Amino acid sequence: MLRCVLLLFFILSNLFYAQQKLNVIPYPQKVEFLSGAFSISETITLSNNLPEKETEYFKNRLQPEFKFQVIQKIDAQLIYSQLVKSNQKHNDEFYSLEITSKQIIIKTYTKQGYFLALQTLIQIIDQFKDSRKIPAMVIEDQPKFAWRGMHLDVCRHFFTVDEVKQYIDYLAMYKLNTFHWHLTDDQGWRIEIKKYPKLTQIGSKRKESMVGTYVDNTFDGKPYGPFFYTQDQIKEVVKYAQDRHITVVPEIEMPGHALAALSAYPELACTNGPFEPATKWGVFDDVFCPKEETFTFLENVLDEVMTLFPSKYIHIGGDECPKTRWKECAHCQALIKKNNLKDEHGLQSYFIHKIEKYVNSKGRKIIGWDEILEGGLAPNAAVMSWTGVNGGIEAAKTKHFAVMTPGSYCYFDHYQGDPATEPNAFGGFTPLDKVYSYNPIPSELNVEQSQYILGVQANLWTEYILDFKQVQYMIFPRLMALSEVGWGTSDPKNYKEFESRVISQFKFLDKIKVNYAKSIYNVSGKVIPDHNGISYELSTSQNPNGIRFTLDGTDPNAHSQTYQNPIAVSKSMTIKSAYFENETLKSAISSQSFTTSKTTGKKITLEQQPSENYSFGGAFTLIDGIVGNTRQLGKTWLGFQGKDAVAIIDLVTKTQFSEVYFNTLENKGSWIHLAKSAQIFVSDDNKNFKMIKETGTDEIQNAKGKIRLNVGNQNSKYIKIKIENAGIIPAGNPGADSKAWLFVDEIGVN
CATH class of the missing domain: 3.30.379.10 (Chitobiase/beta-hexosaminidase domain 2-like)
Known part of the structure; x- marks a missing residue:
């Protein structure tokens, strides 16, 4: 009897401690x-x-x-x-x-x-x-990082005071302490400035909005606005955040992203205008002209902003400022000469220095996107590193504070699952596990330099986010991963344990009616190389025995094949998969098509690496059998800014082929240009290469980036392909004078 009692006690104790x-x-x-x-x-x-x-x-x-x-x-x-x-x-x-x-x-x-x-x-x-x-x-x-932030763009799409308060509540629930409020941009000016009433009378509305995916370039024909926050509403939000121990950092964009302001006060531009708030997304040539009346205007605006926001830092933007107008402006060129500036990048530094000096005189500091490094960083400025980690590294090494927010990990306007099952998004790919894997302290920094990393922030740009329900969808559950990264207790090795805690939080999100993404339940796939080429590995946050799949393109059901091992992909096919529980479909149906060739799964090296923001899967992405999806730049393409894509593929043995194909992408509004040219080389020793084919701009343009080249009868072990970047974006295009993006996808050989 005693033995039974002890056994029962042991079982009950284990049950209790299992719940701990x-x-x-x-x-x-x-x-x-x-x-x-x-x-x-x-x-x-x-x-x-x-x-x-x-x-x-x-x-x-x-x-x-x-x-x-x-x-x-x-x-x-x-x-x-x-x-x-x-x-x-x-x-x-x-x-x-x-x-x-x-x-x-x-x-x-x-x-x-x-x-x-x-x-x-x-x-x-x-x-x-x-x-x-x-x-x-x-x-x-206690937290590891002092800055644990979330950003919200209210310029592309506007959100009410009550919705902004809800957003702040979400930050508080998961111990984030900074709300970065993006209040001005080309598409709308959202903060009342009493000295300049036309900013909201004219700049807070636009005649229509771009709709669809970023490659569609279609418009809804519907006036948008006027939408802005009064100063009393701003005070209300700031007080609401303070009560939750959250600092609100306002962003007033300069010198670029200024069309809404220039629409109201065109005299602040380099040309006469007229201007109107932008209806498209992207970057525009008309920016603030660095003349005295512009600085007077901005100082007056900042005076009212600093009265409303007690934050230590004021965000002044500083990103994506084309130099086209400055190059053509007599005043700007005279200013460059008068101040012995090197060029227009030096003029941007002059602009930021002048603004910083004024903000510092008011007892505040500026923070800006990493382009404020151009031409030299202002003495007391902090950097928000978004184009990658290099901006943060450069800032920290020169003893400037930095907040890490690289697009590849921290842009929540990117897809978090299969675009076919997700709402329209910007096009990158930032799933929950990737956010969780981020370490805000770059390995390039030593202990002393690491002290200048203030923390981490995620950004929510709203070009494709039409309402607050979609805001919720895009930040949850990724905000939870950001929370743990900022707190300093994330461990990518224990991701599955974190994932289980995320799922446990869904019950609470359901209770407060948050429209969170359920991508975590979907079956995800990963292409892996094997001895015959490639295999497709499926996984789920649930019991993997519930995965069902088909190979013929039909939708799986409860009686389809049960997934056990990675699926060999030896030919072109479509694999569809889903998670079932008690014979009931519990997830979206995921679909992945494969187009195989003689390069699929082979060894590949790149002479230059892609941008960190668009490097998912590395070089293997170019020979993984998956043709690029224009809605998902961050997963199925590699992106190179200002660099050529040069790949060498080891075919293992001498292989006969007569055709080479690859894809590039064009969306000039996002600075993405088709390749300028391409050359194909072959070799048997990986040292001595012979060019066998060259194609130029006209042929690539005519093919709209889908390039198929007849190279004659070849029999080689190595193939090298050089895809040339368009270089500097020419005048008359968005982002003129900046480095063009080259997006490259699947390199195949038949």
């Missing part, structure tokens, strides 16, 4: 489970010394499921102690959370730390509320 896995996001730095448990009653008693605003937030989050009563501190269930700052290892956001069988004790240095502790406690209560017992534990926690 915390589903908190971001996961705390240190968690120690203790014996015993805290019993959750319908009424939670609060000590009478709890910080008022933060506690009111806590109560609102848990009502109406729980009631609250304030009693003397010593007898309360939730009590609070303020620590005296003495431990140099702790920052202002540090907190400890001790849960015993009788009490929950929070200790912090600041109200901010207390608020963060409450976020953890709310998630813990939500996890264990059904059992009404929280395991006893001690948590000691």
